[in-house]
Amino acid sequence: MTTLPQQTDKKLGLVIDLDTCVGCHACVISCKGWNTENYGAPLSDQDPYGADPSGTFLNRVHSYEIQPAEGHAQLIHFPKSCLHCEDAPCVTVCPTGASYKRVEDGIVLVNESDCIGCGLCAWACPYGAREMDQEEKVMKKCTLCVDRIYNENLPEVDRVPSCVRTCPAGARHFGDLGDPDSTVSQLVAERGGVDLMPEQGTKPVNKYLPPRPKDALPEFDVLAPFLEPVAQEPKGFLGWLDKTLEKL
């Protein structure tokens, strides 16, 4: 059923904090490890020890330099994986129904045994969230670790996507963005979480928290009272010292 569900019971997704992501790629590799061993075909690598290594990854961390009108350039690390869009164009283009959006939680998945490897879903995705595995010739994408988040063989605390579990800086949050009271929804409300490429009309579930203003330490004149000299000369300083010690 390539058609999208009218609505889903939950909107499970990620909230990614661009203020906190240090660009360490932990999520990238943790994802690679879990998803190589679990759901569907392993994520393969071509020419892994050769001149032109490449492989299938479901999550990649970009980086962007932003030059403000005034002040220092900033560097923003930018993890990106499937955004589990509400209006997922990748699902509707699929000719076989291999791509689908789950009714219960909104996760967009590929049923690999139905995938003919036409690649059209990857064409339809503005975010580069889908990659054709060159070994298995089926489309791979983030499953939001659907085989972790409900997995009764894992301790409850571990029932989160592997990227979230591993993120050292805590820049990745997982939850139900359909529930306005969930921690993730609150975070999005507080920090002004945004959609990527809203003009594409995909209505992503995953949200990005923008970086807080940088290099915003007040100018010295505001802070000057904290550095009011106690004396102009070293001798005066020792006088101040004696007086102050008296008071201690």
Add this chain to the structure above:
Amino acid sequence: MHPAPSVIFFSTFSGLGFGLLFWLGLGIPGVTGFSAFAFFTIAYLLAVGGLISSTFHLGHPERALKAFTQWRSSWLSREGWCAVLALVILAVYGIGLVFFDSRWTVLGLIGALFALGTVFTTSMIYAQLKTVPRWNMPLTPANFLSLSIAGGALLAGQVTWAIGLLIVSGIIQAATWVMGDKAFGNSGSDLASATQLGHIGTPRAFEPPHTGTNYLLREFVHVIGRKHAQKLRLIAISLMAVLPVVLLLLPFNHLLAVVAVLAHVAGVLAARWLFFAEAEHVVGLYYGKR
């Protein structure tokens, strides 16, 4: 976009094949018997050959039948249905013409409709993609349909129709290029919208996620020089429309007709190569590439 030969050949040849089938379904030319057989053979070779070629880019062609299931939402699935229906209906229609010397007109009209439908659905596979602004406009189906019908007319030996349609398709092709050049800029997608970081300042892609390449870059990022593209466009439109029209305007000669057809095919192939090579996917923004 990566100009994959399989898809270029598919869309060019199946476009021509279904274009010819469209004319045959309309009963133009009104052939029967052996000559009908010849026409139908050419049409089926092109259409089916093109379709087969398209399966080369599938990861799992053995599962291709599953592609018929999603006609409600998927243009690719619809294309499959249209193609099969067109081919089956026109096969029956052709059998009538070839073996029974009978023209089952309604069947032919229905088949012609599905032949056009096939070309239309093919074009919609591309035109539906908001991610590729150059394709995401009504001119894309117009471009595919006009070329298919014009090419069909050419193959069907309909000189008058062919001249007119080639001129129309040439104009549409030129319009596609002109409008296409503006499409990305007008799409509203840029690095600022992709990253939502524009409120801080001007974003610039810094280190890519991986130093090596990946599927996305291979598939979606194809950099073609602007000068090179302009030259190719000139060649494509000359071969596709200008030269065949000139040749058709000359006194009829089978050799010239063959040259006209070959020129047209070469022109469409070049145009299709450009169709892919010049198309920029918005995902390239994330990589600082287009």
Add this chain to the structure above:
Amino acid sequence: MTQKQPVIDLSPHVSDEVRKTTCYMCACRCGINVHMKDGKVAYIEGNRDHPVNQGVLCAKGSAGIMQHNAPSRLKSPLKRVGPRGSGEFEEISWDEAYQIAADWLEPIRKDNPEKLAFFTGRDQSQSFTSLWAQAFGTPNYAAHGGFCSVNMAAAGIYTMGGAFWEFGQPDWDHTKLFMLFGVAEDHDSNPIKMGLGKIKKRGARVIGVNPIRTGYNAVADDWVGITPGTDGLFILSMIHCLMKAGKIDLNYLAQYTDAPVLVNGDEKSPEFGLFLRDENGKELVIDRTTGKLTPFDQPGVKPDLAATHRAKGVTHRPVFHQMADQYLSDDYTPEAVADRVGIPAGRIRAFAAELARVAFEDAFELDHEWTDFRGEKHRTMTGRPVSFHAMRGISAHANGFQTCRALHVLQIILGTVEVPGGFRFKPPYPKPAKAHPKPHVGMTPGAPLNGPHLGFVHGPEDLALKPDGTAARIDKAFTWDNPMSSHGLMHMVISNAHAGDPYKIDTLFMYMANMSWNSSMNTGGVMEMLTDKDENGGYVIPHIIYSDAYSSEMVAYADLILPDTTYLERHDCISLLDRPICEADAAADAIRWPVVEPDRNVKGFQSALCDLGAKLGLPGFVNDDGSQKYADYADYITNHERRPGIGPLAGWRMGENGLQSGRGGVNESQIENYIENGGFFVEHIPEGANYYKPWNRAYQDWAVGMGLFDAPQPYLFNLYVEPMRKFQLAAEGHGDVQPPDHLRERIKHTMSPLPIWYETDQQGNEGYTVNALTQRPMAMYHSWGSQNAWLRQLHGHNPLYLPTKLMRQHDLSDGDWARVSSPHGEITVPVMEMAALNDNTVWTWNAIGKRKGAWALDKDAPEATKGFLLNHLIHELLPPKGDGMRWANSDPITGQAAWFDLKVRIEKAEAPKQSRPEYPPINSPVGQGPDKLAWKVGK
């Protein structure tokens, strides 16, 4: 609406078993859960219970499966059969390998043990390897601290009994302002990332001081793109501002530091500038209550920061007076330093003001009662929520020691060390320099060395000199060239051994140190030194034994290879005797254990040392009957006792009433106890003992109980490092142990007992004006990442990043190539623009460039064709000064390799076929990796 969805298994089998051990993909030592399927490693994740990483894991750790299965793993002991550097080997048995080693080592030990130089690189078992070297009897042992971050470690220990990373951490839960200086992104990486996450969550401020705005500095709220090598000046300027404004914690300085300690003011005295002490050697202060001279630690004493002491016509002033003299000087005003540090004066003041604001306006009290070492009870603990962290960026300069000292002084005058919200030590720290051993070089042929090799000197009498005044150690550690070289100088070993300066050696024995490539300065030169032959046709360094798990570049330059295991196949202890995994609130240690057995003829290096030690009959490695004492490293870990009741592991030791923590006898099933507990042991510090540790009776008593030390040892922080003054006194002509004349001026100048800043030696650098730095990416560690199929896709080659200004100036755009030269060499490399960068600094990722043929990679691997090392531009010596001396490119105080003093010149270049210099491929002893991977174990 009902949708027909595929039925998927939402609870698939995750693994047959989870084996918990310790990561070794870098030196962070996180706990990992190794998920096993069908007896194979299926998936690795962080251990949630582990004190270091609390469940998180970095990219390297998660990629451990690819490291463990890397095709570059060595398979068997190897004997060199081709010329050195060719990579031609034949596989031999362990017996043969040990025999070859013994044939070289036995005569050395019998005749002159200094002919063995035994150095370890990225080792985490130094307390064991040093024991082996001590038993062998050679003075020539050290690990890699000298080229890593000894400035940071030594400056911290001399100043306050500990430094950053393993020594301590910010109080992540309370700090409100975190200032980070020059941090390599791969060090202590998960705790820092976790800490930054916590700070960010609270909305606290992070200030990053680094010429390069990547990683941690990219998320910093404020970025200070400082000129490399000027951090000390920036810090001293902030000290100037804070002192001038009286924004210093006078109470803290008076009670817990040497600020009130009186300094001998008698210019004629051989003790001029040394502390006044009583007959017991206790530092003297004036008690503000009585006005009398008294030892600092007496009950009830209120040391006076202001009072002076006049005796015999001489006024002795406290350290704090000297600080006022020195730092209130106009030399340190923001305006005076702004141009050199590259930060506008207003901004320097703003940072100082912000430090002052948070330390004093946001001060808070924790309701923890505690008693200090003078017996005074405090009802609360005062928190000053400013904390700092720094690493190699500030220490790998020739002024790094003083810069690190300056940073510690800054923390101390703010009163933020060991207080809530500030910087906190991790056990076994705090531990002052005096509580550490001194260096030992007492050598007797056929017998052990007279004590541990490395330590802390307290004056010229502690230097490691031969009777004739020449260096006792091959690396010239603890000599007048670099008196306080607490970690040795691994980067000088090959150069000195080749030059025969101070003497020639016979066998170089190294572990996990890629000296013929990224771990050396002057890489090309080192390759020549390793292959150079003498007039008799023999190699100048006659024998080289090397142990590594992987086919690194160094393998090709050894004569004998002892193949190590991967980290999942070995026993290890991350010991309190060494570099443990403690937290500020707990003592902790950990083990590694073979979660899989090796499938090759390899052995953990430490186990091989147990075998080899026994074969050589080294004391401590054989029983009384001459038989082998430790069957393997696990046997050593369990049964070795350093002092009675103190072993490598502190958990589950045998007491009279069963198992206990800290002290205790040998417990034969200790390793099993660790495995049952997830591979680690943790013992929490009681509340009320967990801050003010150097002066807190409850902490001192707890530490004694744990066996961290044997008696309480409260001490004062040393703003003024007296041993440095002793070296100055010697340079001024006092005492019997005298420096050579050519070093006198330098010692007088650099050995200032209060932190100073000085420009590093620029002689010979004329015309080279651009700073060139390296950093390690967070996803790669040293050279290891490139053999990892997943990690090398992230960083398969490294451009040289140029600031926008230099890109324009040299007409360069991304993908162009540039020729980069220094007085020592030249490289031609691809460039890329970076705007968030100090505009006179270029940099690249470290150790991505690879030699062709190494690491089981294709000869055309991008690491070799586009990757490059900056090392080719850095010499281990300074440019010759024409005096015939070999001046090391090192800090004159500690000998720390001054990697980051590099200055270069840049020119646009034609794109060559590949980055230059180009070296011929080496033969791979392990072949090349497969063409594809689709790694899945089990079903």
